[in-house]
Amino acid sequence: MKKKLAFAAALLAASVLGGMANAKTLVYCSEASPANFDPGTTTGGNDFDASSRTVYSRLVEFKHGGTEVEPGLADKWEISDDGLVYTFHLHPGVKFQTTDFFKPTRDLNADDVVFSFDRQFNKANPWNGDKYLPNLTWDYYTGMDMPKYVAKWEKVDDLTVKLTLTEPNAPMLANLGMDFASIVSKEYADQLEKSGKMADFSTKPIGTGPFQFVDYQLDSVIRYAANSDYFKGKEKIDDLVFAITPDATARIQKVLAGECDIAPYPNPADIGTIKASQDVTLMDQAGLNIGYMSYNTTIPPLDKPEVRHALNQAIDRESLIKSLFQDAGATPAVNLIPPTMWSWDKDVKSDSYDPEAAKKVLAAAGLTEIQLWASDRVRPYNPNFQRAAELIQADWAKVGVKAEIVNYEWTKYRSEGKKKDRPGAFQIGWTGDNGDPDNFFATLFACSAIGVSNYSSWCDKDFEDLIQKAKKTSDQAERTKLYEQAQVVFQKQAPAFLLAHSQVYAVVRKNVSGFMMDPLGIHRFDGVDKAE
């Protein structure tokens, strides 16, 4: 009898859901299955596309298509003069999503905000550890150094939250726009805790974002519906479907055949076919990444800026980029940060290819041999370290420098490479997290990063003063000036050879409007519409 009932209920559900077919549906062919739907616990771009960017909102958001921070759940905020206290004023009347598994009884308030962060560091919070999910690591919260900077989160009143820092840190605002900083519902968490179904928090998400979760068939299809209570207004598309399609060629065939509307990450080899199609548009943008090669600036003769410049001048960068990135293309890097990021200095000029001039300087400095490091991993900013090493080796040979290629497996490669006394030139790169220049300059070249991620062991007083000052200044115009100066110093000192920012692509059907490439590498569907 029970079985019969279940079957009848299922039939009913099927017939009700069958009625959705007439609604406006947008299908996104995603590249991988999400690990789960709790953005605090995951790290992959595909995880965030499926959770934080669809279901959730944050206190502040990144401007669509950019890296500037704009109001989100917080309408406005004040930062104290000493840069230590942030006061956020929440948008009133924001509703959490109503679904068949949760009915909110109250609007979003300060408790939700405090809970969203508290659960990520407070060991006493039941949602911090094994009681919720096994082996939780809260990677982004710790990775962005939040435990070091956050002193406390406090509720002032229902619509006001206060964040106190341990020291001034301007990039904090950008951190709060990141996926891990998504605001979850405390009421929902309390309900699940009471009913002993805490794990559901990661599989049946509830947020305040543009779309609400409907169903996930493992490794296959995720379904969302437009959130009719969305505080920025209901979306134009009614249903959003993620069809998980890991193979890049199959993904593109699906867009071409009209089985999906948007697909990310085409194969470079398919780019020609896509451009030839009448039905789709190929969108591209320089990614929020940088591929570069760090010289150890503490070991002579690499301690002299003119020698490093000469090595840069000896590399035919244009051919190198063409050979590495092929049809996919890449933007030659002028500065450490990509041109899509605020404060990028357009006046800086890279070293031009000039083997003759390089030869003279290198001969005078007596540089005849150098180590050139390469690893086996494919990275977004460098698809083939080994190939790059061979090409650079050939270029350097022309100017009388014999390069010995040093190879290690990826994890050992990095642990050997970051040692202070590692000799030679080390190929590496970076993919940005929060669109803040500090995330590039300080993470990669601050004095304190030597032995961690400053592979050049470069500590320049002028550069260091500028980036530290920029980190403590909350005014963005002021920060922009400081970072521009830092870029000039960087170019003059040349602690590294800057290779390129790789392109990111998406294929979109022509009847889709409002979809934008995002420099942060995320895929957002708010504001997207589709003509039938």
Added chain:
Amino acid sequence: MLKYILHRIALLIPTLVGITICAFAFVRLLPGDPILAMAGEHGVAPARYEELKEQFGYNLPIWQQYARYVGEVVTGDFGVSISSKRPVMEEFKILFPATMELSFFAMIFAMVLGIPAGIFAAVKRGSWFDQSLMGTALVGYSMPIFWWGLLLIIFFSGYLGWTPVSGRIGLQFFFKPITGFMTIDTLLYGKWDAFRSALSHLVLPAIVLGTIPLAVIARQTRSAMLEVLGEDYVRTARAKGLSPSRVVGLHALRNALIPVVTTIGLQVGTLLAGAILTETIFAWPGIGKWMVDSIFKRDYVVVQSGLLLIALIVMAVNLIVDVLYAVINPRIRAA
């Protein structure tokens, strides 16, 4: 008979131990530290590294880690996925029916074409048909699945538009799974258009996955048939004046099929291996794709337990084949 079955099961124990060692060692022999590999460019602070090592149990001596692992497996605990934080067994149960369904249709495809082709080639031995069939079978056997799958997608789905590119069913169909088998569930719900959609989604992946078994079955049927056709009792049947179709269809085929049955059983291993590529190309939510995803995510727990579960299935099927074979052919039991 019981003694025979028990004997076969006893023989599986060392294999089983070997597999647990392989699965366990495989994960640890992969280059790179699992914790550092998980961290990406960010790296991990040394204190945090030690903490994580302890959390995942990587700080224990290797034999203790193995003992702990075997202890868990014996009690049916296959661990919890590092990335999704869900029990591995739970995910396996959801995904396995998709692989079973695909393998079933791939096998049907392989048998329906392979057995008649093999018989025909044997009967017409040396003819152009035999020659070209065996040539094609060899090509089919050596075909890289990945390339073959993409070729079919580009031609049939892209160029002709006859079949869907990938997935298990049209996205407009949405219902809670009952058995997990799309073709059965759609019928249980009485939705014919959904059933047709599920079948059309099966066509290309089943062909791709069935190609290697098809080649093997065709060749095996041919050689078994040739052997049987040379037997005395076939000559007797012919001498009795039976029609050639009766001789082949009744007397020869039944005996020739015995080794073919074994071959079919043994193809389960091939199917599960092929599923890894086929499912990835066709976005088929089965255990093959699950394994690939987990390798890319460095989800060592899933890779380790998934390997073991797949090996267990292959072993179970082989055991069943052994037993069936003994039922069909009593001579085996004595040996």
